[in-house]
Amino acid sequence: MLMFPERQTTYGWLVATDIFLAGVGGGVFLISVVLELLGKYETIAKTGTLLGPVLVLLGTFFLIAELGRKTRFYKLFTNLSSPSSWLSRGTWILIAFVILGLAYSLPSFQLFSWLPWSKTSALGQGIGIAAGLFSVLVIIYPGFLFGVVKGIPFWNTPILPFVFLFSSLSTGVAAIMLVALLSGMNLEITAVHHLGAAGIVLILILLLALGVYLYITSHQGFAAMESLRLLKTPLFISGALIVGLVVPLAVLIYAVFVGDMLTISILTGVGSLCLLAGGLLLRYAIIRAGVYLSLR
Amino acid sequence: MARYGMVIDLQRCIGCHACTVACKVEHYTGPGIFWCRVSDDEVGTYPLVSRHFLPKLCMHCQNPPCVEVCPTGASYQREDGIVLIDYDKCVGCGYCIVACPYGARYNSREMKGYFGAELTPQEEIGYNQHQLGVSEKCTFCVHRVEMGEEPACVRVCPTNARIFGDLEDSNSEVSQLIRSKHGFQLLPELGTEPAVYYLPE
Numbered sequence: 343m344l345m346f347p348e349r350q351t352t353y354g355w356l357v358a359t360d361i362f363l364a365g366v367g368g369g370v371f372l373i374s375v376v377l378e379l380l381g382k383y384e385t386i387a388k389t390g391t392l393l394g395p396v397l398v399l400l401g402t403f404f405l406i407a408e409l410g411r412k413t414r415f416y417k418l419f420t421n422l423s424s425p426s427s428w429l430s431r432g433t434w435i436l437i438a439f440v441i442l443g444l445a446y447s448l449p450s451f452q453l454f455s456w457l458p459w460s461k462t463s464a465l466g467q468g469i470g471i472a473a474g475l476f477s478v479l480v481i482i483y484p485g486f487l488f489g490v491v492k493g494i495p496f497w498n499t500p501i502l503p504f505v506f507l508f509s510s511l512s513t514g515v516a517a518i519m520l521v522a523l524l525s526g527m528n529l530e531i532t533a534v535h536h537l538g539a540a541g542i543v544l545i546l547i548l549l550l551a552l553g554v555y556l557y558i559t560s561h562q563g564f565a566a567m568e569s570l571r572l573l574k575t576p577l578f579i580s581g582a583l584i585v586g587l588v589v590p591l592a593v594l595i596y597a598v599f600v601g602d603m604l605t606i607s608i609l610t611g612v613g614s615l616c617l618l619a620g621g622l623l624l625r626y627a628i629i630r631a632g633v634y635l636s637l638r
Numbered sequence: 639m640a641r642y643g644m645v646i647d648l649q650r651c652i653g654c655h656a657c658t659v660a661c662k663v664e665h666y667t668g669p670g671i672f673w674c675r676v677s678d679d680e681v682g683t684y685p686l687v688s689r690h691f692l693p694k695l696c697m698h699c700q701n702p703p704c705v706e707v708c709p710t711g712a713s714y715q716r717e718d719g720i721v722l723i724d725y726d727k728c729v730g731c732g733y734c735i736v737a738c739p740y741g742a743r744y745n746s747r748e749m750k751g752y753f754g755a756e757l758t759p760q761e762e763i764g765y766n767q768h769q770l771g772v773s774e775k776c777t778f779c780v781h782r783v784e785m786g787e788e789p790a791c792v793r794v795c796p797t798n799a800r801i802f803g804d805l806e807d808s809n810s811e812v813s814q815l816i817r818s819k820h821g822f823q824l825l826p827e828l829g830t831e832p833a834v835y836y837l838p839e
Contacts, residue, residue, distance in 0.1 A: 345679050345692065348741060352732040410730020410745050410771025417710040417729050429709035429733050491827045492703065493739025634739060637824045638692060 347565040349572065350494060351630040356408040358626035361484040362513075363401030364436065365506060365621060368480035368590055369514020370394040373540075375474045378461070383533045386522045388450050391470075393521060395443030399478055402436055410466070428487040435479045442473035481510040484625075494632045495562045496569035504620045505628075508548035513621035515541040516551070516590070516614035523611050534606050538598040545591045552583075569631040578627035586620010641700075642778055643805035643833035644792070645812045645821055646693050649834055650799035653691035657791035657800065661695075664766025664779065664790035669752055671744040674778040674791050690839070693800070695791070696721060696776035697824065697832030698743040704734035704743065711772070719833050720778045728772035735773060736814040739825050740832075743775045777794075778802075805833060 371394025377387040406415045419433040446469045448454035450461050459465040485503025492498050519537050556573075559566045573579075593613035597606045653676055661667070661674035674695045681688050698721050705713045705721060712727035713734055735743040749765050753755040757765065768774065779789035783802075787793070792800040803812035812835070815821060821835035 345677060345690075350736055352735045352745070379747075408731065410732070410747060411728065411769075414710075414729045418725065418731070421710045421727075424708055424711045426706050427709040427733070428733055429707065433709065485734075490703075490707065491737050493737070493825070632736070634741065635825055635828075637694070638690075638739065 345636050345638050347568050347633050347636040353629050355626060356404050358622060358629050360401045360404035362389045362622040363397050364480050365510030366513045366517050367394045367397030367401065368477040369510040370403050372474055372477040373514050373518060375470055386518060388608055389521055390518050391447035394477065398436060399440050402468050411562045428483065428490055432483045433485055435476060439473060439476040439480045439622050441609035442469055442476055446470040446473045482507050493634045495566040495635060497632055500559060501551065501558060504551050505555055508551055509546055509621050509624055512541060512544035512548055513618050515544060519610050520614040522581060523607055531565060534610055535598050538594045538610060541594050542591060545587055549587060565633045565635045568633045572631040582623035582627050585616050586623055590617040639717050640804040641806045642783065643812050645801045645815045645835045645837060647799045647837040648839040650797040651693055651698045651838065652689045654796065656796055658796045660790040661795035666767060668746055669750050671746060692732055694740065697740050697834045698778055700831035701829060703830060707733045707737040720780055721774055722777055725769040725772045730771040730773065739828055743773050747771060760778060762834055
């Protein structure tokens, strides 16, 4: 090797925030739809099905903010001749999800009760299932967006969509718990227990996926090793890993197995905030650690 | 149909950066934007140190990752293999910049002059061929090639390290050099099939 590998500097906070919000939104929605299918915690789930598309929509504004020519943003989804681009595909996925998600969610609110379908009607159920499927795509497409970049071995790996999947689901759980707490909804202790337990499992799976991801990366040559070196920052280790995953894990374990109602409320609130912050930092760290293969 | 390509003889390159400057003169690229550049790397530790120059530009790949990831169809490939950007279609998303393994693409987020805050009259005219906020890169000097001339970097190279020609014509100088002097491409394992070949040092 004659040349030191270069780091990508094009993508940063804006893209990280975009895919973070898409992940949280998709996660919140998917979990809420599942809760509704199970017939559990319907008030929380009702808010969740609305919050999901709203967060994803918010994320798209960060995507537009990233553009060099913001007024041309519509070209991202109006060009049908480039379906090979994961940015085109992603934009179509985001639009389809926001439309379907809102179409599923809105009829359950008074203001939109005039809509000719409801969540329980056959059409509404169909929309809900379609939206649920699209929420999965919303969550994992960033994995492909980065994954197709062959020049950056740290990104060019099939495990990235799984990292985004479990991170999104865990941040989705965090967002649902936070909304339930903030809106003063009557968050039953069993709901905290169930959501908290789901959060614990998801964090553990995510930690495992991250471990596999970093282990694989360490065997992918010099550029990948340079990516790992760039990950050794307080942002990733203290931020994304410790504050973002280990602290919420400990907090949720305590809340689920030990705490009383008041401490549980405070603890799940703190844990959820940590999880959300960790989700954003994790994405930013992965983006910033993108290092190109050495040309020679 | 021709497939245009370039051969860069690393044994001849002396790292004078004449190509870098000729490209800037030809295309009026702004500060910090290099459609053509020469990297200068020191390898090893004293006393076993060597210095290596690597002229870099758009590789005009046969399978260009930038075209594949472009969401708007702004990046495209001509039949002669030259990869270009339609500035009017580009939204400046930066995906092609990220996807290019050769670091050939830039985004002109601002049009700064080289001599202070105000643009010189020459810059004002020259910058007209650019657009703000879009991706840009080497065009293989398509405007010169279409007039039967060589790209500016080839024309200016004082050691004749750069040779331009048709890769499909097996009798062309580029094809012969690649065959006889073991021309190689950068990152061939990615399957991009660059049209720029290098002759070993």
